[in-house]
Amino acid sequence: AMTPIALIVEPGSTPSSVMTTLDMFRIASRYPEAKGSRVDPLSSSGGAIPLAPAVRVETQTMPDSLEGYAAVILPGFFAEDVASLSGQLQSVWQPAIARLRALPPETLAAASCYGTFVLAESGLLDGRRATTTWWLHAAFRQRYPRVILDADLALADGGNAITAGAMTAHTDLSLH
Numbered sequence: 099a100m101t102p103i104a105l106i107v108e109p110g111s112t113p114s115s116v117m118t119t120l121d122m123f124r125i126a127s128r129y130p131e132a133k134g135s136r137v138d139p140l141s142s143s144g145g146a147i148p149l150a151p152a153v154r155v156e157t158q159t160m161p162d163s164l165e166g167y168a169a170v171i172l173p174g175f176f177a178e179d180v181a182s183l184s185g186q187l188q189s190v191w192q193p194a195i196a197r198l199r200a201l202p203p204e205t206l207a208a209a210s211c212y213g214t215f216v217l218a219e220s221g222l223l224d225g226r227r228a229t230t231t232w233w234l235h236a237a238f239r240q241r242y243p244r245v246i247l248d249a250d251l252a253l254a255d256g257g258n259a260i261t262a263g264a265m266t267a268h269t270d271l272s273l274h
Contacts, residue, residue: 101168110175117153118268170198186212232263
């Protein structure tokens with residue numbers, strides 16, 4: 099059976115977390131336990147998404163529903179400060195947040211770095227153990243008081259919601 103995994107990629111996503119996800123799952127697909135799995139890079143616009151001046155990733159247009167995906171992964175993304183992050187949550191990441199809110203309960207949702215804010219914004223982290231990037235833990239705690247935050251963790255397994263701290267923790271997230 100095919101195990102589809104959605105990787106939500108929007109402009110500003112960190113190349114390292116996007117490519118780590120694609121690399122890790124490509125390597126994992128060599129093993130019998132992951133035979134038939136695939137990662138679908140999705141974005142709200144579809145097409146080539148620029149990640150850095152020399153790096154683009156081809157995406158499919160995000161469907162109206164993420165039902166049918168075994169997991170949804172959110173990469174880290176760049177934001178200069180809390181105001182910039184907040185602005186991106188209200189604009190760029192709104193299509194993903196809307197679809198996460200309607201995610202079937204059995205679907206695994208995972209995020210690293212600023213992607214944890216997207217997951218929290220959707221409500222999927224409410225009442226769950228989570229971590230986030232250490233330099234914005236206070237803003238995260240203030241904005242999402244229903245999340246059981248432990249920003250000292252590199253990885254937090256909250257059941258069907260897994261979060262990783264800073265950008266480089268995305269490797270741990272993909273391995274987990």
